[in-house]
Amino acid sequence: MMWLVAAGLVLLLLYLGTRKPRGYPPGPPRLPLMGYIPFMDANLPHKKLWRLSSTYGPVVGLFFGNQPAVVVNGWEAVKEALMNEDLNGRPESVFTTGAYNGTYGVMFVEGEFWKEQRRFTLHQFRNLGFAKRSHEEIVHEEVRAVIQEIRETKGSITLLGMLGVSSINILWAVMGGKRFSRDDPRLMDLVLVLNKVFRAGEISGGISQAMPFLAHYLPKSNPYHVVLSGFRQSSDFLKAAIEEHKATLDPDNPRDFIDTYLVEMAKQKHDPNSTFAEHQLMATCTDIFMAGTETGSASVSFGILLMALHPEIMARVQKELDEVVGRERLPSFEDRNKLVYTDATLSEVFRFRGAAPVTVPHKAMRDTILQGHRIPADTMLLVNLYTIQMDPEYWGDPETFRPERFLNPDGSYRKDERHIPFGKGRRICLGESLARMTSFVLFTSLLQNFTFTLDPAVPVPNTEGKSGFTLGPPEFRVFAKPRV
Numbered sequence: 364m365m366w367l368v369a370a371g372l373v374l375l376l377l378y379l380g381t382r383k384p385r386g387y388p389p390g391p392p393r394l395p396l397m398g399y400i401p402f403m404d405a406n407l408p409h410k411k412l413w414r415l416s417s418t419y420g421p422v423v424g425l426f427f428g429n430q431p432a433v434v435v436n437g438w439e440a441v442k443e444a445l446m447n448e449d450l451n452g453r454p455e456s457v458f459t460t461g462a463y464n465g466t467y468g469v470m471f472v473e474g475e476f477w478k479e480q481r482r483f484t485l486h487q488f489r490n491l492g493f494a495k496r497s498h499e500e501i502v503h504e505e506v507r508a509v510i511q512e513i514r515e516t517k518g519s520i521t522l523l524g525m526l527g528v529s530s531i532n533i534l535w536a537v538m539g540g541k542r543f544s545r546d547d548p549r550l551m552d553l554v555l556v557l558n559k560v561f562r563a564g565e566i567s568g569g570i571s572q573a574m575p576f577l578a579h580y581l582p583k584s585n586p587y588h589v590v591l592s593g594f595r596q597s598s599d600f601l602k603a604a605i606e607e608h609k610a611t612l613d614p615d616n617p618r619d620f621i622d623t624y625l626v627e628m629a630k631q632k633h634d635p636n637s638t639f640a641e642h643q644l645m646a647t648c649t650d651i652f653m654a655g656t657e658t659g660s661a662s663v664s665f666g667i668l669l670m671a672l673h674p675e676i677m678a679r680v681q682k683e684l685d686e687v688v689g690r691e692r693l694p695s696f697e698d699r700n701k702l703v704y705t706d707a708t709l710s711e712v713f714r715f716r717g718a719a720p721v722t723v724p725h726k727a728m729r730d731t732i733l734q735g736h737r738i739p740a741d742t743m744l745l746v747n748l749y750t751i752q753m754d755p756e757y758w759g760d761p762e763t764f765r766p767e768r769f770l771n772p773d774g775s776y777r778k779d780e781r782h783i784p785f786g787k788g789r790r791i792c793l794g795e796s797l798a799r800m801t802s803f804v805l806f807t808s809l810l811q812n813f814t815f816t817l818d819p820a821v822p823v824p825n826t827e828g829k830s831g832f833t834l835g836p837p838e839f840r841v842f843a844k845p846r847v
Contacts, residue, residue, distance in 0.1 A: 386737030388424035388433055391415070398426030400573055407830050408566055409720035409749040412436065416750070422734045428573030430454070432743040433733070436750040438757070438781055440734050444725070444746055445788040447733065452726035453477075454743045457572045458564075459646070461591045463598075468646035469793060470654065470723060476638050481793065483639075484647060487623045488797075491537050501536040502801055503693050505529045506808045508545055513809075519818035519840040522667055526660035526805065527554035533801055534655045538648055539604050540619030553600060554656075560593030561657045564832035566721045566745060594649065601648045605641065621648070655794045657833060658718040662798070663805045664836040666712040668824065669764055671815045671841050676766060680705045681846070684811045690846075694807035696800045702807065703776050707769035709806055710782060715764050716826065717784035718833045720749035725790065751781050813843040 383393060391399060404411040412434045415423045421440035425432045435444045444450055452473040459471050466472055469480050492498040509529050513520060528550055532542050543550045563586040571578040571587035578587050608621045617623045624644045631637035670677035687701045688694045699706050725744040730737065738744075753761040758768065771777045785792040792798065809815075817823065817839065824837035 383424060383426070384431070384737070384739050387431070387739070388422040388733075388736040389419040390424035390434075391419070393426045396428065398428050398430070398573065399432075400427055400567075400570055403427075403565070403567055403569075405565060405830060407827060409747055409830075409834075412721070412745065412747055413750045420734075422736050424736070427567050427743070428570070430573050430743055431739060431741070432567070432745060433736075433738060435733070435744055435746045438751050438754065441746055441748065441751055442787065444733055444744060445722075445786065445790065447731060448789070449728050449731035450725050450733070450738070450744055451789050452728040454568075454572075454724050454726040454741075457568060457575045457578055457587070458590050458594060461578070461587075461594075463642055463646050465642070467643045468650040470650040473726070473728065479638050480643065480647065483624075483627065484620075484651075485793065487620055488537060490623075491620060498537065498797070499696055499800065499804065501542070502533055502804045503808075504542070505532050506693055506805060509805075510808065510812050512545060513813065513843050514845060516843075519821070519842050521838070521840055523558070523660055523664045523836060524551075524554055526663050527558065527656060529805065530656040530659040530801070531652075533659075534652060534797075536619075538620045538651065539608075540622070549600065553597065556593045556596050557653055557657050558835070560590050560597075560653065561833050562829055562831040562835060563589040563593075566724075566830075566832065568724070594653075597649050597653060598645055601645050601652065605645060605648075651794065654792075655797070657835070659798055659801055659805075661718045661833065661835045662712065662802050663809070665716045665718075665826075665828070666709060666802075666806050667809060667815055667841065668826065668836055668839055669712060669715070670810065671817045671839075672826070673764055674816075676708060676764070677810065677814065680708055680807075680810055681814070684807060688807075688811065690811070694804060694811060696803055698807075699803060703770070703774065704766060705807060705810075706776055706803075708766040709803060710769045711764060711766045712806075713784040714752045714758075714768075714782055715761075716828055716834060716836075717748060717752055718835075719784070719786070719792075720747070720752070720834050722746040722748060722786050722790070746786075748783065748786070751783065754781075757781060812846060814846055815841045815843055817841055 394401065413436050415434060416436040421435065421437040423434040425434060435441050453471045455466055456471045459466055459468065469477065469484055472480065509525055512525060528545050531550060531553060536542060565586060569586055571581060581587050605621055608625060612622055612625055614626050614629065617626055628639045631639050683702055683704050684694065688698055725746060727738045727740050727742045729740045732738065755761055769777050785795040785798065818841060821840045824839040826837065828834045828836055
């Protein structure tokens, strides 16, 4: 008799594990315990998630373990989702809670806490010259250094690591107030760690996100432990920097973001409701540091790869650079309005292989409606920007790299509301302005000084890229011929 009761309970649990909420968007069957996890594709998951729309429509209801998750595909659904204030939350991340024993920073937090921290961070970065002319001088200093490094390198080169060093130095100038030597071993270690973290990660969070209780039992080679180790190494670096800043702080003359945050902490130390604390500072720096470094270097690397694959486009960009900027000075972001074809080319890089084909996961703050479907509170949303960037019905030939799609018939630059590589709405990328400026100056400066050709000794790279938390460029090597 007891075994019948036990069997009945098991069957009941299995049945309950396949049910979906009433009004939930259509989607594939929910497997007990696992949900859709066994069917997720670690290789180019944005494509796999898009294919679901052909069967279930633009809003697809899934489960990752017991976590309800909705995939949003296509312009109309994506736009509606990103502009819906009820969908501006963040699901709790097993990686940040593992690294900080809580949810902190600016990327994975929500509500009033997020608003206050984001507002302060943006305000201070702007005061420090973030993405302005004064900061462009720092970018130019780093550009000169990487150009010199390329000139001194014999044979073919791998750009991703070089540009990763540049990205860290450009960000750290605002965050930590100084520039590292390009051969500093700490810098190279950070570049390697950050690249490993972003390639190991999964946009859904994987099994550790869906079943956090299993995380500590996973093998050390599992992405959960790889990512957590990377978070901790980055945090150790930042913790040492914060201690150094505390020891040398002059409250009346803050040097950088860390100083301004420490000053604000001191102002609010007697407020029991203050959101300013040292662990929050470290998490905020980690968010900006990790996301800004990897995505920036990936975008420019992709850009140079695409130029090597399309030498006729590279030649036209270089011709425009010679006519507008010349060779006596480095390109400036102010030149962008005159470098129309170049601007269109970089826009096409962002469209063709944007670093974030799927946004950082969103969460329903409360029950809401999306495209006529009920989205229950606490549902995770994966917003698939790739479905907009590569929509054949809109772009016509999305798999063709063609900068002219961003040009008007009269030759002027054509803005397109569907070109949103950094997202849209309140959760748009915090570092968009810096990313655009840095990518433009790095990309144009490299093409001003070098002509790039692929190393024939290395297999022709697959331009689909390498998946992870973001989309990274494939492994490739180029020869950089100085332009004289």
